[in-house]
Structures are given as structure tokens and as C-alpha cells.
Amino acid sequence: MSMPDVRYCTFLVGGHVVGLDAGVVHQVIGRVPIRHVPLAPAAIRGLTRLRGEIVPVVHLAATLGLPVGESPMTVIVRARKGLVGLSVDRIESVVDVPGADHDRVPSSVATQAARYLSATAVVGDCLMLVLDPAVAEDLGGVEW
Amino acid sequence: MGAFRREASVGDLDGIVDEFIVESHESLDRLDDDLVQLEADPGATDLLDGVFRAVHTIKGTSGFLAFTVLEAVSHSGENLLARLRSGDLMVTQARIDALLHLLDVTRAMLERIEQTGSDAGYEVQPIMACLNSVLGDDEVTIAGAVAPDTATVAVPSPASSPESSRELSPAISTAPTPAPEVLESLVRESSVRASSVRVDIAVLDTLMRLVGELVVTRNQLVRQAHVDADSVAVATALRLNLITTELQESVMRARLQPVGQVWATLPRVVRDVSLACGKQVDLVVEGRDTEVDRALLDAVRDPLVHLVRNAVDHGIESPAVRVAAGKPPRGTVTLRAGHVVGEIVLDIVDDGAGISRTAIAARALDQGLVSAADLDRLTQDEVLDLIFRPGFSTAAAVTTVSGRGVGLDVVRAGLERVGGTVEVHTTLGQGSRIRLRAPLTLAIAATLIVTQAGLPYALGLTHVLDLVDVDPAAERMPVELVAGAPMHRWRGSLVPVLDLGVVFGGPSTVPDDAPRLLVVVSAGGAVVGLLVDDVVDTQEIVVKPLAGPLRTLDVFSGAAVLGDGQIALVLDLARVADRHGLRAPISTGIQPNNPAIPAQRSITRHVPVPDDEFVVVTVRSDDRVAIALSLVERLAEVASSDIDRVGDSLVVRLGAEAVLLIDLTGGAPIDPHAAVVVCRLRGQRVALRVLAVVDIVESARSEGAWPGAPAHILTDERVIEVVDVDRLVSEAAGVHA
Numbered sequence: 070m071s072m073p074d075v076r077y078c079t080f081l082v083g084g085h086v087v088g089l090d091a092g093v094v095h096q097v098i099g100r101v102p103i104r105h106v107p108l109a110p111a112a113i114r115g116l117t118r119l120r121g122e123i124v125p126v127v128h129l130a131a132t133l134g135l136p137v138g139e140s141p142m143t144v145i146v147r148a149r150k151g152l153v154g155l156s157v158d159r160i161e162s163v164v165d166v167p168g169a170d171h172d173r174v175p176s177s178v179a180t181q182a183a184r185y186l187s188a189t190a191v192v193g194d195c196l197m198l199v200l201d202p203a204v205a206e207d208l209g210g211v212e213w
Numbered sequence: 214m215g216a217f218r219r220e221a222s223v224g225d226l227d228g229i230v231d232e233f234i235v236e237s238h239e240s241l242d243r244l245d246d247d248l249v250q251l252e253a254d255p256g257a258t259d260l261l262d263g264v265f266r267a268v269h270t271i272k273g274t275s276g277f278l279a280f281t282v283l284e285a286v287s288h289s290g291e292n293l294l295a296r297l298r299s300g301d302l303m304v305t306q307a308r309i310d311a312l313l314h315l316l317d318v319t320r321a322m323l324e325r326i327e328q329t330g331s332d333a334g335y336e337v338q339p340i341m342a343c344l345n346s347v348l349g350d351d352e353v354t355i356a357g358a359v360a361p362d363t364a365t366v367a368v369p370s371p372a373s374s375p376e377s378s379r380e381l382s383p384a385i386s387t388a389p390t391p392a393p394e395v396l397e398s399l400v401r402e403s404s405v406r407a408s409s410v411r412v413d414i415a416v417l418d419t420l421m422r423l424v425g426e427l428v429v430t431r432n433q434l435v436r437q438a439h440v441d442a443d444s445v446a447v448a449t450a451l452r453l454n455l456i457t458t459e460l461q462e463s464v465m466r467a468r469l470q471p472v473g474q475v476w477a478t479l480p481r482v483v484r485d486v487s488l489a490c491g492k493q494v495d496l497v498v499e500g501r502d503t504e505v506d507r508a509l510l511d512a513v514r515d516p517l518v519h520l521v522r523n524a525v526d527h528g529i530e531s532p533a534v535r536v537a538a539g540k541p542p543r544g545t546v547t548l549r550a551g552h553v554v555g556e557i558v559l560d561i562v563d564d565g566a567g568i569s570r571t572a573i574a575a576r577a578l579d580q581g582l583v584s585a586a587d588l589d590r591l592t593q594d595e596v597l598d599l600i601f602r603p604g605f606s607t608a609a610a611v612t613t614v615s616g617r618g619v620g621l622d623v624v625r626a627g628l629e630r631v632g633g634t635v636e637v638h639t640t641l642g643q644g645s646r647i648r649l650r651a652p653l654t655l656a657i658a659a660t661l662i663v664t665q666a667g668l669p670y671a672l673g674l675t676h677v678l679d680l681v682d683v684d685p686a687a688e689r690m691p692v693e694l695v696a697g698a699p700m701h702r703w704r705g706s707l708v709p710v711l712d713l714g715v716v717f718g719g720p721s722t723v724p725d726d727a728p729r730l731l732v733v734v735s736a737g738g739a740v741v742g743l744l745v746d747d748v749v750d751t752q753e754i755v756v757k758p759l760a761g762p763l764r765t766l767d768v769f770s771g772a773a774v775l776g777d778g779q780i781a782l783v784l785d786l787a788r789v790a791d792r793h794g795l796r797a798p799i800s801t802g803i804q805p806n807n808p809a810i811p812a813q814r815s816i817t818r819h820v821p822v823p824d825d826e827f828v829v830v831t832v833r834s835d836d837r838v839a840i841a842l843s844l845v846e847r848l849a850e851v852a853s854s855d856i857d858r859v860g861d862s863l864v865v866r867l868g869a870e871a872v873l874l875i876d877l878t879g880g881a882p883i884d885p886h887a888a889v890v891v892c893r894l895r896g897q898r899v900a901l902r903v904l905a906v907v908d909i910v911e912s913a914r915s916e917g918a919w920p921g922a923p924a925h926i927l928t929d930e931r932v933i934e935v936v937d938v939d940r941l942v943s944e945a946a947g948v949h950a
Contacts, residue, residue, distance in 0.1 A: 104668065121429075
């Protein structure tokens with residue numbers, strides 16, 4: 070599988086290390102209040118405020134079908150149609166992964182998660198799941 | 214400098230000319246790019262459409278600003294574009310060259326207009342020849358059609374002025390490479406462009422957002438300063454407070470402009486178009502001071518010109534036809550602007566011939582927009598909707614005025630881009646009304662902030678009618694169960710009660726032990742009691758649309774950041790009521806008009822009341838007429854002391870509001886009370902005096918599918934005339950409208 074060298078921001082979500090292309094990460098804002106929106110799809114945590122803008126926040130674990138925890142941290146990513154927040158359990162670090170170190174997503178990965186994964190890579194002693202930035206385009210399974 | 218000379222030649226049109234120049238330059242800059250892209254991708258019809266429209270706009274505007282030479286040149290360009298668009302001609306390099314050349318010539322002419330105030334004497338033969346040469350056979354190239362020797366034509370130097378030290382190249386060439394003058398015009402900053410600063414709306418948006426955030430930070434600082442009891446910090450915070458408030462207001466104002474600004478050119482449009490068509494037309498404008506968001510103003514500018522032009526060209530009949538139809542020879546086009554909660558409404562009304570659905574159908578068939586089989590299946594409204602199809606034109610001939618097929622499709626697309634709508638109402642023989650609605654995206658909404666489960670929600674203050682304490686310890690509970698449904702007795706009628714917690718999918722908490730608050734609101738024409746945990750205060754908020762999939766949650770119309778930094782969701786009360794099956798009720802009994810009741814300020818009907826329900830009233834002994842229920846807001850009884858005569862009209866006091874009263878009874882004595890039906894029409898109230906309310910019936914109109922049209926309904930084998938409230942108001946109101 071041929072991939073360019075990529076710099077990833079890594080997070081812990083539902084017990085997995087996931088990586089998101091640093092290029093689409095707008096800001097790691099950590100713990101911020103998230104305003105619950107009644108009647109919203111389950112994968113949507115709510116809304117948060119980012120310098121006067123109101124940004125929807127997606128529950129990443131729920132979207133990927135991983136065990137849902139408290140996920141107190143928020144990462145803001147640039148989606149095609151605006152900024153979107155992703156709720157994660159923990160902010161890890163920034164890693165550079167050479168193109169050759171990328172692997173296919175194993176076919177054994179649950180289909181719901183596989184939909185949003187573009188590759189895997191071994192980072193240190195962990196397997197990192199590379200998130201397709203499109204995960205932010207597809208909020209709670211609804212196209213927008 | 215340019216402005217000085219222009220003032221002498223075009224007088225008060227100065228500002229319009231400046232604007233025309235600035236805007237044309239902007240669209241020309243874009244067209245350069247579009248044409249180059251089009252050359253690379255000849256199949257890009259949207260690009261071609263865009264170029265066509267831009268050239269069409271320049272042609273139209275230069276036409277009514279009397280720049281006839283520029284108009285003629287753009288007309289030729291438009292001809293070529295029209296044929297490219299229809300597929301009649303192919304996009305070739307030679308044609309793109311000719312069009313690019315047209316852009317350069319247009320720039321040079323604009324430059325000249327800016328310098329001398331006129332385009333007279335500009336030598337356009339070369340460009341015309343160039344454009345015409347590519348209209349024919351694909352083999353002909355520009356070089357072949359226009360010999361280089363004849364292509365360079367001397368242009369007299371523009372009148373020199375004491376202030377101007379610039380020299381213009383005296384020649385313009387038709388060769389595809391820009392001539393020196395053209396180049397100069399590209400490079401040199403035009404004086405008009407330098408004198409006005411055009412700020413990108415996005416910049417204003419960012420400013421607005423940052424100011425909002427500043428307000429939140431200020432609030433935190435002010436709170437902290439008080440907590441710390443630091444007098445210097447408190448004083449500083451207060452000053453910051455004042456400055457921030459002022460800054461916020463200024464930024465907000467920067468985005469708002471009176472709608473009259475886009476209307477400035479319209480009297481001239483009406484005049485010129487009516488002269489060109491041999492018609493007599495008066496333009497009436499109402500609400501020119503209505504402030505509109507800048508972005509919206511830009512979006513409606515072109516549609517308005519198109520629509521007004523259409524109204525004169527297609528709507529108003531010639532004087533002879535009008536007289537024959539029993540109308541005054543002069544037609545009237547009325548422009549009306551106003552705010553309705555969260556929306557701006559712009560009406561273009563003409564008292565012309567109306568739009569014939571039969572003619573539309575025939576025309577659409579002619580132009581191949583629909584097949585005969587399709588046409589058979591369309592409803593009357595869908596037939597009317599055909600006028601919004603791209604390429605549709607009712608004009609028999611292509612004139613310089615209109616009828617190019619650039620029209621309602623563009624209008625609708627433009628409005629939809631800003632989240633608006635276009636509605637057409639028409640009555641054959643009586644005229645048409647085109648209504649543009651658009652949200653005031655940046656409107657500062659006055660709201661009541663309530664909480665439910667600890668989270669804040671905003672209700673439009675204009676919808677709030679009353680606040681009632683719901684204390685379980687009280688003698689009589691304000692919320693009672695009527696046949697299992699919670700109801701509240703409010704001013705003599707029962708209103709349904711909705712628990713906001715239930716709206717959000719929670720369990721019913723009625724009856725309940727905890728004290729709560731009942732907010733009586735008007736929601737889509739219905740009065741509903743909304744049970745909430747608490748009421749916080751009223752706040753002016755900047756409503757932002759919900760992002761992405763949250764937009765499908767129609768019970769919320771948006772979200773806003775409150776003064777304390779919390780995010781409040783704005784409730785769309787009409788949708789909430791609709792979701793829970795609460796439609797506009799109408800109490801059949803006459804309610805006493807209690808002067809202590811604050812007037813309901815404004816109600817938007819998001820949920821249309823079906824058009825086939827009518828209030829039947831008696832007006833003279835047993836004469837019955839029907840009033841469309843969709844117009845009726847309430848029934849009331851007023852005392853003679855509440856009725857005043859103002860000039861030639863009657864006015865009735867309803868709460869704190871004075872409402873135009875139209876007496877349908879022909880002056881029956883009032884003792885001591887009179888029954889009135891309060892209607893709402895285009896955001897205005899009007900009270901119709903009747904003898905008595907007889908019934909509410911469901912019946913189909915015999916003709917007409919819009920409120921207020923003259924029509925009849927059939928009930929109990931009686932034919933009852935439907936009151937044309939719209940017409941009554943225009944007849945009776947005059948100054949009150």
C-alpha cells in the first residue's frame with residue numbers, strides 16, 4: 070500500500086489509538102463545556118463554542134462503534150463544510166509515520182469502524198488506526 | 214476627479230454610476246477567469262450561464278443609465294453568448310477570444326465613462342465586427358475577419374481636465390492582445406474604486422463573531438472584578454463594558470443598510486421600461502427604511518431589477534387595454550419591504566393582467582420544457598411554478614428590455630442561496646404579487662431565555678404572550694387535565710399545554726409537584742402554553758444556524774451564545790406546535806376584548822392554515838360573507854369607545870395597538886359592543902366589523918387558491934362570497950398600509 074509520509078495527531082478513543090492527519094486538525098481544545106442538544110442523533114454530543122462560533126461535536130467512540138466512555142477531550146477538525154469537534158478519551162501526541170509503515174485496515178475490523186479508517190500503522194508498541202478525515206463530514210451517520 | 218465631471222453630466226445618478234462601474238469591474242475580473250475555464254471545458258454550462266448573466270446585467274444596467282454604446286456592445290456579446298448557450302454555436306477559441314476582447318473593450322468603456330461621464334463617441338465598430346464575425350461559420354477566425362490595418366481605430370482623447378494629468382492612449386485595437394489603453398485600465402486603480410471601501414461580508418462576519426466573544430469575555434471579567442471587590446478592576450471593567458457595547462453596535466450597523474438603497478435605481482427602470490413598452494406606470498414604494506443585512510441586499514439587488522422590469526413589461530397592460538378592462542389607464546407597481554420575525558419580506562405587486570396559467574402551459578410546451586403528458590399531470594400551482602424553470606420566457610419577442618429567459622429561475626436561485634423563497638400569487642385580470650422572503654441571518658433577535666433540565670433555550674420574544682406561575686401549592690392549578698390532555702385557561706379560552714421536557718422526548722411531568730413556569734406563546738397561529746423549568750431573562754441574541762445534520766432538527770431554528778457564554782438553542786415554536794399536532798385553533802365564541810391584554814406583537818405562520826376553511830359572518834341583516842380562516846387571527850368584541858375616526862378611516866384600539874377598522878356592516882349602530890374579526894395581512898392587522906360570527910366551515914373555493922382572492926364557497930346550498938381582505942385593505946387603507 071503506497072502512502073506518503075504523514076504527520077498524525079494521535080488520540081485514545083475507546084481503548085484504541087487513533088491518528089488523524091495533522092493537516093486537518095484545527096485545534097486541540099481539551100476540556101470544554103459541551104451543550105447537549107435534545108433530539109439529536111446519538112453520535113452527536115452537542116455544541117461547543119470556539120471563538121464565537123458554534124461548532125457541533127461528534128462522539129468519536131459512538132461513531133466508530135467502540136466502547137463509549139466519558140470522552141472529556143475535544144479536538145476541532147476542519148471538515149469540508151466547516152469546523153467539527155471530535156470527542157476523544159485522551160490526547161496522545163504527534164507522530165510522523167513514513168509512508169512505508171502504513172498498512173491496510175485488517176478485514177477483521179468491525180464494519181462500522183472500517184468505514185472511517187483509511188489505514189493502520191504501528192507506532193511504538195501500539196497499533197494506530199488512521200482515521201479518514203471524512204469521519205467529520207458524516208456526523209452521526211447523516212450526510213450534510 | 215472623475216466624480217466631478219460626472220456630476221456635471223449625469224447629476225444625481227452619480228452614485229448609481231459609481232456603483233455600476235465598481236460592480237462591472239468586479240464581474241469583469243471574474244469573467245476573465247470564467248471564460249478561460251470555459252475554453253478549457255466547453256461543456257461547463259453553469260460557467261456559460263454565469264457569463265451570460267453577467268453580460269446581460271451590464272447590458273441592462275448600461276441601458277437604463279443611457280450608456281447606449283456600451284449597451285449595444287454588450288447586446289452583441291449577449292447575442293453570441295445566447296447562441297453558445299442554446300447549443301446553436303460551439304465554444305471555440307476564436308469565440309472565447311472575441312468574448313475576452315469584449316471584456317477588455319467593456320473595461321476601456323467603463324474607464325471612459327468614469328472619466329467623462331459618457332460613453333458617447335467610443336468607436337465600437339471593430340469589436341462589433343469581431344463579435345459578429347464569430348457568429349457565423351466555425352471556420353472564420355478573428356484574424357481572417359478583421360484585418361489588422363482596419364482593426365486599429367483612432368479614439369478621440371477624452372476631454373482633458375485641470376485635475377487630470379493622466380494621458381490616455383488614443384487608440385484601441387481589436388487584436389486579441391489588449392491595447393495600451395486597455396492595459397493601462399487594467400493596471401491603473403480607478404478613482405471610483407479607490408474612493409469606496411468594499412468590505413467582504415466574511416470580514417464583517419468574523420468581526421461580528423469576535424465581538425460576540427469579546428462580550429462574553431467582558432462579562433466574565435466584570436463578574437470577576439465584582440467578586441474580587443477590586444475597585445480599579447471594576448472601573449476598568451465598566452469602561453470595557455461601554456466600549457464593547459458600542460463596538461458591537463457599530464459592527465452590527467455596518468452590516469445593515471436600508472433597503473431603499475437597492476431601490477434607488479428602480480424608478481428609472483420603471484420609467485424607461487414603461488416608455489419603451491408604451492405603458493403608463495406609477496411606482497409606489499413602502500418601507501424603504503427597512504434595514505436589511507448587507508449580504509441579503511446584494512442577493513436581492515438583481516432579482517428586484519428583474520422582477521420590476523418583468524412587472525412593467527409583462528404585468529401592466531397598455532393604457533388602451535386597461536381602460537377597456539375598466540381599470541385606470543395608469544398601472545401601479547408597488548414595492549413593499551418589511552420585517553416579519555426573523556425574516557425580511559419584499560413584495561413586488563402590480564395591478565396588471567396577471568399571469569395566465571394557460572399561457573404558461575402553452576409557452577412551456579412550445580419551449581420544450583415539459584411534454585404534453587407531463588402538463589396534464591400538473592396542478593394549477595405546478596403550472597405556475599413553470600415560470601421558474603431555466604429558459605422559460607413568456608415574452609413573444611426578444612427585446613432589449615426583457616424576455617431573454619434570464620429571469621425567474623435566476624431570481625429563485627439567488628434567493629435560495631441565501632435561504633430565501635420566492636412565491637408568486639396571481640389573479641387573472643387583477644395583477645400579480647411576487648413575494649421574496651429571506652431570513653435575516655444576522656438579525657439580532659429579542660428572546661426570552663428559559664431553562665429546561667438546566668439548559669437554556671431561547672423563545673422569540675414576539676411570540677411570548679404571557680407568563681404564568683405554576684405552583685403546585687396554589688389553590689387552583691393553572692394546568693388542568695381535560696380529557697387527559699393538559700390545558701390552561703387563558704383569557705377565556707382553553708389553550709393546550711406542552712411540556713418542553715416532553716417535546717424533547719422526556720416523560721410527561723404533568724401534573725407535577727415541582728413549581729414550574731408556563732409561557733403562553735403564539736406558535737404558528739396557535740396559542741400554546743409551554744411548560745418550562747424556569748425563566749431566566751430576556752436577551753438580545755445573534756442567532757446562528759445549526760451546523761450539518763443538526764439542521765434537520767426542525768424544532769430548533771438555530772443556536773446562540775448567551776452573555777454568560779452558554780449556548781442556547783432557539784426554539785421554532787411553530788414547528789414545535791406542529792410536531793405535536795397543535796394547529797391554529799379558533800374559538801368559536803366571541804372573546805371579550807380586554808384592554809389590559811398586551812397586544813400580540815407579531816406572529817409568523819410557519820404552518821399554513823388550510824385554505825379551505827372559512828369564518829362565516831353576517832354583515833347586513835342576513836347577508837353572509839366568508840373570511841378565509843388563514844387570515845383570521847382572532848375574533849373580538851370591542852366597545853364603541855374603542856373606535857376612533859382618523860381622517861377618513863376608522864381605527865379600533867386592540868390592547869395597546871391601533872388597528873385599521875373596516876366596517877362591513879355599512880354603518881350599523883354599535884350598542885354597546887361590536888363584533889370584529891381581526892385579520893393579519895402581510896404583517897399588518899386589520900379588524901373587520903361584522904354583525905355576528907355565524908360559523909366556521911370547511912369548503913372548497915370555487916376559484917382562486919390564495920388568500921383574499923375574490924371567490925365563492927358553497928355551504929348548506931348557499932353561495933357565500935369570500936371577502937377579499939387584501940383588496941379591502943388597499944382600498945380603505947391608503948395611508949395606513
